[in-house]
Amino acid sequence: MDSQQLQDSFQAYFNDMGHKIDWSKLTQPIDIHPIKKGDYLFQQGECAERLYFLHTGLVRYVSVSEAGKEFTQTFAKSPRIIGSTRAMVTQSPVLFGIQAVEDSMIISYHWQAFFQEMRHDRGFLECYCHFLEQVFIIKEERESAFVKDSAEKRYLDFCADFPELKNKIPQQQIASYLGITAVALSRIRQRLKRG
Amino acid sequence: MDSQQLQDSFQAYFNDMGHKIDWSKLTQPIDIHPIKKGDYLFQQGECAERLYFLHTGLVRYVSVSEAGKEFTQTFAKSPRIIGSTRAMVTQSPVLFGIQAVEDSMIISYHWQAFFQEMRHDRGFLECYCHFLEQVFIIKEERESAFVKDSAEKRYLDFCADFPELKNKIPQQQIASYLGITAVALSRIRQRLKRG
């Protein structure tokens, strides 16, 4: 898989959003990050002021508390833009790490430089807005579920929303996505079998 | 306060973001919503596909669970854009209501029509991106705090972040912002006094 192919599929991903984008002004070079299952694209606390594109694979956003407890913010399946909007925009240390759940191919651009070149393109801006809207909406829905639903309900929703993940990833990761421990999840699963 | 003044201050709010915006294409009429303390701009479950501008006042975003438990997603102080990005964009029922914490003056545009007219303006698009980035960043930080910090820590952070609110709003609302009950908050406050 060469650099040109990766860039092409990055652009195709944007083009598919339905806006005309003129890519000719983009001169920024890409970095290529082949990440093995279990490895991190970047860790919590690092600087990650880049725009990442998950070409193939599956990753999770994971943050860990002072006490060492892991929390999986979200799973992301290719093809998709990934990374921390906050870290890109504010250039502050990122609040979570990105870990490959399976072997993944990721490319990246330096966001400031990339945006400086692309902000003049109206089609790109519309795509970027669209992207921000989407991630925001997902966060809004997840926040709502967290507040309104029990852990059991969230588990059932997870199974419905990610049927393909349910049997692919370790239960620990599902638990940390639900905001509970693996032990608690195991209890819930048992209760569901019984009930 | 007449309609023209309100629209002017809406536009001034955007102009202050530092992008040139041509407002001449905007023909949409505004609605004016004077909301009394305690009243709702809209309730959870309604359609709220409008872009709201909080001209003066203070509101909170509040969602309530099946079980009747209130959760305050955020407080918003004027001047600011408010409303549900999700409801605007997807035209689905809104997941939370907006309640005036103090008497507030709000204006609104029908988002679809508004955006249709303004999307051709690059300056506006950049402002909109900037706005989305900001609300997303705030959500990202709040999510992180929720996962990583105890209720006590979150209360102390709240007091530091919103010193002006601390003594202005009822503790019930603070508790619901922290994701705990008023009883639990009272216990925490007592513990802090003692400790």
Next chain:
DNA sequence: TGCCTTAATTAACCTAGGTTAATTCTTTCC
């Protein structure tokens, strides 16, 4: 001023989920 309503505190009890640790069940890899 005093009444009425709402807000805050306190206490007693309950529960979901956390913690630790022992026990099985799976992978993986030599």
Next chain:
DNA sequence: GGAAAGAATTAACCTAGGTTAATTAAGGCA
């Protein structure tokens, strides 16, 4: 195939916060 490492389950116990309810403190407002 078998040893070692990692996952999942189960059990016993603990704790933060929820629930209910009784008590006190504060705001409106007639």
